[in-house]
Amino acid sequence: MPHPYVLLSAAVSLDGFLDDTGPERLLLSSPADFDRVDEVRASSDAILVGAGTIRADNPRLLVNSAERRAARVAAGRPEYPLKVAVSGSGDLDPAARFWHTGGEKVVYTTDKGAGRAGDLLRGVAGVDVVPTGAEIDWRVLLEHLHDVRGVRRLMVEGGGRVHTQLMRDGLADELQLAVAPLFVGEPDAPRLFGPGAYPPGRMRLVETRAVGDVVLIRYVPTAPGTEALASAADRHWLALACELAELCPPSETAFSVGAVVVAADGTELARGHSREGGDSVVHAEEAALAKIDPADPRLGSATVYSSLEPCARRASRPAPCARLILDAGVRRVVTAWREPDTFVAGADGSGLLAAAGADVVVLPEYEERAKAPNRHLLAEPGRERA
Numbered sequence: 001m002p003h004p005y006v007l008l009s010a011a012v013s014l015d016g017f018l019d020d021t022g023p024e025r026l027l028l029s030s031p032a033d034f035d036r037v038d039e040v041r042a043s044s045d046a047i048l049v050g051a052g053t054i055r056a057d058n059p060r061l062l063v064n065s066a067e068r069r070a071a072r073v074a075a076g077r078p079e080y081p082l083k084v085a086v087s088g089s090g091d092l093d094p095a096a097r098f099w100h101t102g103g104e105k106v107v108y109t110t111d112k113g114a115g116r117a118g119d120l121l122r123g124v125a126g127v128d129v130v131p132t133g134a135e136i137d138w139r140v141l142l143e144h145l146h147d148v149r150g151v152r153r154l155m156v157e158g159g160g161r162v163h164t165q166l167m168r169d170g171l172a173d174e175l176q177l178a179v180a181p182l183f184v185g186e187p188d189a190p191r192l193f194g195p196g197a198y199p200p201g202r203m204r205l206v207e208t209r210a211v212g213d214v215v216l217i218r219y220v221p222t223a224p225g226t227e228a229l230a231s232a233a234d235r236h237w238l239a240l241a242c243e244l245a246e247l248c249p250p251s252e253t254a255f256s257v258g259a260v261v262v263a264a265d266g267t268e269l270a271r272g273h274s275r276e277g278g279d280s281v282v283h284a285e286e287a288a289l290a291k292i293d294p295a296d297p298r299l300g301s302a303t304v305y306s307s308l309e310p311c312a313r314r315a316s317r318p319a320p321c322a323r324l325i326l327d328a329g330v331r332r333v334v335t336a337w338r339e340p341d342t343f344v345a346g347a348d349g350s351g352l353l354a355a356a357g358a359d360v361v362v363l364p365e366y367e368e369r370a371k372a373p374n375r376h377l378l379a380e381p382g383r384e385r386a
């Protein structure tokens with residue numbers, strides 16, 4: 001199901017701590033960086049924190065700039081982003097500033113915690129309490145924010161446990177890290193990330209810049225998800241496949257498709273698009289796979305991203321793309337759009353792949369992007385696919 005874009009935001013010391021152990025909150029950001037954070041808040045639909053952060057920091061989580069709030073209202077948005085709290089136990093202080101400033105609030109908790117949170121917050125106006133199951137289920141939480149609350153961009157401001165869970169589960173689309181020029185050095189102080197089974201490989205650096213005396217570092221994940229579970233990186237790579245589809249020379253007899261092959265550690269192995277290199281009948285997946293050594297051991301755990309479901313039948317070559325993917329040893333495919341009957345009736349590349357034991361993940365939120373370079377073809381069914 002679609003999720004919001006999840007942006008993790010944190011400030012840390014040079015030795016990786018979020019705070020020290022003193023009674024007052026350690027201010028790691030500079031004035032210029034606090035203003036940057038305010039700008040990010042203003043661009044977000046919701047801001048999320050864990051219950052531990054509410055207890056430790058008693059934050060208000062507001063957009064402080066009157067100009068930015070006015071711009072939100074002028075754009076038809078609420079003056080303040082939705083404020084989201086996460087608490088497994090439902091043990092929340094109704095006197096905390098979080099509940100009495102800004103706009104609407106929602107609490108995500110467990111089935112057991114929902115009753116406790118409801119009782120404690122009964123006298124606080126405008127708070128919605130939503131259980132996600134026996135435990136905090138982050139996928140249920142994100143789907144609810146997207147589908148019910150209309151959140152498309154979610155800013156997560158902590159604490160370390162929340163950041164750890166979202167990063168470990170492959171649900172964070174971006175990490176914005178402000179590194180402050182100081183050391184904490186206290187072994188019991190809270191750190192940004194705790195131990196856990198994180199996605200493998202290296203993240204991709206997209207920006208570094210000085211903001212006052214801190215350095216902002218922005219990373220995005222690259223490692224594909226596993227089996228049928230989609231990760232934030234899956235969305236990044238599928239978006240790239242849709243961009244590649246836009247590069248295809250126009251055709252009246254074949255779809256425009258983009259494809260990317262990515263190793264389990266997030267290394268891009270190859271990319272391709274339909275009719276690449278002047279070959280009028282080459283398909284995107286075929287073009288990408290042809291660039292990889294068939295003996296490359298990474299293929300067995302790689303993921304193929306294709307803007308359109310890999311074909312199960314074709315007229316121009318002996319092997320359809322679904323068969324080429326299986327023959328290459330790939331057993332995971334992420335796609336945006338099931339092949340319509342435009343050229344081949346009853347096409348079912350996903351069925352061919354699944355029958356051979358491959359995992360097929362469909363992210364329908366990218367379907368319109370995949371269709372965009374093919375609009376001229378969609379009203380003419382009954383032709384054989386090239």
